[in-house]
Amino acid sequence: MAIPSPPVGGTKRDRTKAALIAAFWDLVDEGGFAAASLEAVARRAGMTRGAIYSNFASRAELLLAAAAVRGLKIDRDFSQPGTLAEQLDRFAQGLVLALPNAPGTQRWHAELLLHIATEPALKAQVAQGFTALFEVMAAQLQAQHGDELAIPAASLALAIQALTMGLIYQAIISPDAVTPAAVFEAYAALARGAVRQVEG
Incomplete structure (x- = not known):
């Protein structure tokens, strides 16, 4: 880039x-x-x-x-109305568009992770940034879905980020394995598991 x-x-x-x-x-x-x-x-x-x-x-x-x-631009705004499944489907669409650029970040991303792991000040600043990100995401998810969530909104925010980072790193290592269908299916499964099931 x-x-x-x-x-x-x-x-x-x-x-x-x-x-x-x-x-x-x-x-x-x-x-x-x-x-x-x-x-x-x-x-x-x-x-x-x-x-x-x-x-x-x-x-x-x-x-x-x-x-x-240089990082991948992924919109983590969950303030727009819709079901959790609809929100995560929109999120997956944005990720699918960004993933083709993931392999190009491999070299500098690896070096950045090494610096984060070995420099306490940098690690603390990155952690602080993620804490703020999770707080915003959790507040938006709670406002949109409230009691229908099967897990705390903060845990869902963490799960979304963890799944996203996992898919990005996998796309760097084996891009052919991370197909658009697999990405959409992963977030659809997360949406189903994160919402309370109504007993019929």
């Missing part, structure tokens, strides 16, 4: 952030994550290290912002 050019529009801060992220990915593509030190990023972008700290609180924040640029 090509590194986006700094936007022509937007604020100066937006353009600076985009330039720093572009410089970060240039360095990662050339020498891996270890090559993208704050000093190296600043030099590549033609800026001072202070410019980085004016826009990103830490290297971890810069790394996560850069990963968001």
Whole structure:
């Protein structure tokens, strides 16, 4: 995936952030994550290290912002009306559209996971981001489905994310195995299991 050019529009801060992220990915593509030190990023972008700290609180924040640029774009909004089955079917549609790009993320994704596992500050920041994501998803699921859920909304949010990550990683390793039909069937099964069954 090509590194986006700094936007022509937007604020100066937006353009600076985009330039720093572009410089970060240039360095990662050339020498891996270890090559993208704050000093190296600043030099590549033609800026001072202070410019980085004016826009990103830490290297971890810069790394996560850069990963968001290249990561798969998957809409996790569950606030729209519909049954859980309908919502997860819409979600599956978005994932199916994104999955063909998953193999292209393999190299940098593996390095990112290694950094997350070995850098406590980065791991804590990633965990904090997921906590916030789960809270939003759980609130939306609870508001839409309430007492019909067979498991707590927070557990369902976690299950959706875990299934999604599993399918993405499997698509990286064996893309032919992760067919659209299999994706839709997996989320349909999750929807059936997460809703209380009415005894007839």
